[in-house]
Amino acid sequence: MNPSRTFVMAKNVFQEVIRDRILYIIGFYAIILAVGNRAIFEFAATTQDKIFLDFGLAGMNIIGLIVVVFIGTALVNKEIEKRTILMLIAKPISRSEFITSKYLGLSGVLAVLIAAMTAIYLVFLQLGKIPYPTTTILIAVLFLFLQLTLISAVAITLGVFTSSLIATPLTFAVYLMGNITQDLVALGHLSQNPGVERITQGLYLILPNLSRLDLKNDAVYGLQAIPDPVTLIGNATYGLLYSFMLLAITIFIFLRREF
Known part of the structure; x- marks a missing residue:
């Protein structure tokens, strides 16, 4: 596998997804927070701080999940249906580079979305003068990203196994x-x-x-302390290894597909 070629292809995947107006979702998230903040203030004024903290992270999670599932399951199938896969594999591009670049490109899009939504979320917290544990919130967001990248690997794997129509509900x-x-x-x-x-x-x-990889409730409600650094590293390693295992399985299957 050629790393430089893989990253060039990943960059192309990233730009292609961004061009599909995926960044409009960031504006949609801001609107949801604004409406949610108003509604929470009207109906739960006494507990609005905790509810809004939870609402913001949950919204980030749901939006990221929808993006990952619908895009991830179609990344490979789209190339097969349009027959562009024939041109790609005819070039000096290995199938492992093809799958890896799809995953890295989608992960890059996800990183931009999560970072932008986190910035908007923190701005709303500041404007609303809502107290929040900065470190634990950021750790929860980081692990949300790891969780969604794992689901990206699931979506791509199922997208190679079957059609997007079937892979989408299976990923959910x-x-x-x-x-x-x-x-x-x-x-x-x-x-x-x-x-x-x-x-x-x-x-x-x-x-x-x-x-x-889910620390939202710990960060918002403090039901239990954020795990110690050793446990956090272990959980993060688990998520990454699981993603790499899925990609290895996907590459193994993809190598044996005929087009």
Whole structure:
């Protein structure tokens, strides 16, 4: 794999997605915060600070997830449907470089979106004079980015496996189930059914444990302290390794596809 060629292709993916008016989403996020702030003040004046803190992070999460799922599942399929994949793989570009560049390009778009939405979020907090723990909020946002890049890898993997129409709901399903993997195991134990327990254990082992990358409630409500640095590094490493594993599987499958 040629790193410089991969990054050039990733830059092209980044520019292509940006040209698709993806940055309008940043303005949409600002409007949501403005409307949400007004509504929260009207209906929950006594607890508006905590609710708005949660609302801002949740909105960032949902918008990032929608962008990642709908774009990620179509990145490879779009090239196949338009037959541009034939020209790309005919050039001195390996299929591993092709998949890696798609992932890096989408991650770059995601980084810009998260950074811009975080800046807007902090401006609203300052203007509303809402007290917030700066360090923990920024750590939560960083782990939100890691979580969404992992979902990017899921979306690209499923996009290579099947059509975008099927890959989109499957990616949403992986996200939802990845946030409740520990609850699935507990549900299996409660069922006292060996078959159900094996299924839930299997899902726990296969699905990404996205709760390890979710620090929103800890940052906003302080239900428990932000994990210590060793745990944070371990969780971040888990997310990155899971993403790399998915990309390796995707490349392996893509190498064997005929066009």
